[in-house]
Amino acid sequence: MNEIKPLRPAADELLSADAFEAAIRAVGTERYHDKHAFHKLLHGGKLSKAQVQAWALNRYCYQEAVPRKDAAFMSRVHDRELRRAWISRIHDHDGLGDEPGGIERWLILTDGLGLDREYVTSMRGALPATRHIVESYVRFVREQPLVVAVASSLTELFAPSIHRERIAGMLENYAFIGDDVMAYFKRRLTQAPRDAEFALAYVKANAKTRAEQDACVAAVRFKCDVLWAQLDVLNHAYVTPGLIPPGAFVPAP
């Protein structure tokens, strides 16, 4: 009997750098949250101000988790040069010295939406599921092998296009959104590609077996799910069917 020649690399064969990168990018094409129905509503001007408020105060929980996620990563890194590179992500979010940072820019957005800052930062009004989801991301980065933890940041490869779309769509479609409150996304247009490039190079250099490559691709999928699930719970609470859990933000009538 003739041996059957496989058309694709065997499941245990190391992918080439290009095939590995393509597998990572394919995850974005399939499941990055720019494809979520809620985002289409958000960017298309189809949401009420109250629904945009709900989005912004829930998304604050994610912003708030990101520097803790990055610190959790650094707490496991023995390579000083890697820590020295990674710390810029914390500076981007928390600020450094006079630079206020991305969380502060997010609060300018929630201010602009008329939300009380103490209410937003207390996270009292966020959906409980939002907080479970974002903390699961922090835990993933704390517990997974370093290369897999780095891979989970690679959704930033897909971020600039959603941010460009968001800036244009929200400015055009909502009278209550001004240029100033979009500062967060404008800054991310330059920060995210720098970080994504670094992380992609790291992952390509450090995933040395097919199993590690597969785990990295799965990490990008996991992270896409983290982002997608946040929109699912928003959509369920504030769009369809509009079932707000007890204690969560209730839009003003």
Place this chain on the structure above:
Amino acid sequence: MNEIKPLRPAADELLSADAFEAAIRAVGTERYHDKHAFHKLLHGGKLSKAQVQAWALNRYCYQEAVPRKDAAFMSRVHDRELRRAWISRIHDHDGLGDEPGGIERWLILTDGLGLDREYVTSMRGALPATRHIVESYVRFVREQPLVVAVASSLTELFAPSIHRERIAGMLENYAFIGDDVMAYFKRRLTQAPRDAEFALAYVKANAKTRAEQDACVAAVRFKCDVLWAQLDVLNHAYVTPGLIPPGAFVPAP
């Protein structure tokens, strides 16, 4: 029967800020590692160059753990202002931009002692116990309540005097120690008091029950033990009885 009036506050009574601080400082008086026999030998010029090498390459493991410990702390902090303050500790150790940081300064010390840098940073020659001890400190900070984790940094209250003593003693007593290699300790003379002052104020403001105060005092004791135990294992391996574990650094004859 008359009630017996206690001479000291009951074990469940909140200590005054002054009494709390005094209890913390008393731990240093009793068990900070400046009282260890090995330090007396080190500062008094009683060690051979090889014994100083053993100290420096083991102590590197501690230096290497400190920024990971600080990142582990930050990964649990929801208060952005606290993270923005704490991150300077990571900058101090890892450097930032052009500033090379304390770990680099420690490697200038080990360079000056004639140790190969790759050998030092690989930590291959360190005593296994050293690494167990320092990782136990990282774990403590990762797992304990925040105020207790902060309290464990308070050994820095006691550091400047040991650093001054060390700079003077080592410069005076060892021909192989020059001014340049003591840069690490000189820098810590200003960094440690700033950090200790911040941490002491934090602990006094945030330990709100006697149980929390007691846990903070115990954390200072734990941290003193972390420092003391490192000298115990050095002394056992390289002074008395001089039993070097398999694989650890062996002084050149």
